[in-house]
Amino acid sequence: MTAQERSSMRDWLAVALEQARIGLAEGGVPIGAALVDADGTILGRGRNRRVQDDDPTGHGETAAFRDAGRKRSYAGTTMVTTLSPCWYCSGLVRQFGIGRLVVGEARNFSGGHEWLAEHGVEVTVLDDPECVAVMQEFIATHPHLWNEDIGRA
Amino acid sequence: MTAQERSSMRDWLAVALEQARIGLAEGGVPIGAALVDADGTILGRGRNRRVQDDDPTGHGETAAFRDAGRKRSYAGTTMVTTLSPCWYCSGLVRQFGIGRLVVGEARNFSGGHEWLAEHGVEVTVLDDPECVAVMQEFIATHPHLWNEDIGRA
Numbered sequence: 604m605t606a607q608e609r610s611s612m613r614d615w616l617a618v619a620l621e622q623a624r625i626g627l628a629e630g631g632v633p634i635g636a637a638l639v640d641a642d643g644t645i646l647g648r649g650r651n652r653r654v655q656d657d658d659p660t661g662h663g664e665t666a667a668f669r670d671a672g673r674k675r676s677y678a679g680t681t682m683v684t685t686l687s688p689c690w691y692c693s694g695l696v697r698q699f700g701i702g703r704l705v706v707g708e709a710r711n712f713s714g715g716h717e718w719l720a721e722h723g724v725e726v727t728v729l730d731d732p733e734c735v736a737v738m739q740e741f742i743a744t745h746p747h748l749w750n751e752d753i754g755r756a
Numbered sequence: 757m758t759a760q761e762r763s764s765m766r767d768w769l770a771v772a773l774e775q776a777r778i779g780l781a782e783g784g785v786p787i788g789a790a791l792v793d794a795d796g797t798i799l800g801r802g803r804n805r806r807v808q809d810d811d812p813t814g815h816g817e818t819a820a821f822r823d824a825g826r827k828r829s830y831a832g833t834t835m836v837t838t839l840s841p842c843w844y845c846s847g848l849v850r851q852f853g854i855g856r857l858v859v860g861e862a863r864n865f866s867g868g869h870e871w872l873a874e875h876g877v878e879v880t881v882l883d884d885p886e887c888v889a890v891m892q893e894f895i896a897t898h899p900h901l902w903n904e905d906i907g908r909a
Contacts, residue, residue: 653826657825659822660818660822675904676907690847690850691844694843694845695813698844756828
């Protein structure tokens with residue numbers, strides 16, 4: 604990866620992290636995501652909306668994907684997310700042929716990013732300290748909500 | 757499986773198939789689903805809403821799951837769907853610990869139901885001829901829409 608590519612990924616992650624912070628301010632689970640086109644255009648952005656919409660399907664990645672809207676192909680796109688995607692969101696990436704995945708961090712939760720790499724998705728884990736800090740603080744202060752969000756009874 | 761269990765599954769599949777037929781009448785992709793509690797109560801039902809809501813995240817299983825709403829645990833529930841779930845919907849079943857999956861048919865499309873079985877989900881494929889016929893007709897008459905729905909460019 605070139606320095607330019609890594610710099611672009613950090614810019615996209617900033618978009619996703621901004622979404623996570625908006626979600627946190629709304630009282631929600633602070634996970635944000637963005638879907639980015641091959642030329643760097645942000646096609647969609649979104650955040651976990653479990654609390655805000657009282658909707659268990661509202662994950663960050665699904666929100667960003669919905670915001671991007673219907674397309675014939677997602678092959679050249681990149682899903683950027685503040686946290687390693689859960690199986691639900693990993694399944695979305697695989698099913699719709701999203702070519703790349705940029706993960707803010709996988710310390711607080713490790714979902715399906717390695718499975719996606721095995722299935723041909725180009726995966727980069729940035730291990731971003733800000734993403735780690737936001738999620739760590741949230742899990743410590745809202746353990747029940749976090750467990751609900753990932754189906755951990 | 758007892759005859760009573762199979763009979764219950766066929767009743768639940770009828771709920772999912774009704775959703776698929778409503779979707780077809782609306783001009784949508786005819787895939788329906790229901791989430792059923794351990795005692796047979798229908799917790800949620802829904803259908804693919806790609807066309808109706810112009811929303812690429814609106815699959816049958818996600819719609820039924822959303823309709824069921826937020827729960828602490830889905831362990832005793834069964835996801836019933838007219839068609840083998842795509843990776844996105846299979847990921848949902850795995851992430852939220854839905855214990856059972858009943859599939860109407862896997863002839864027109866085979867998604868992640870075998871993967872789910874490998875990961876501890878109790879899977880039954882009913883191979884229902886009505887489910888096969890509805891989907892076969894739809895794919896033949898709307899190939900572009902179907903390919904879009906499963907991310908096949």
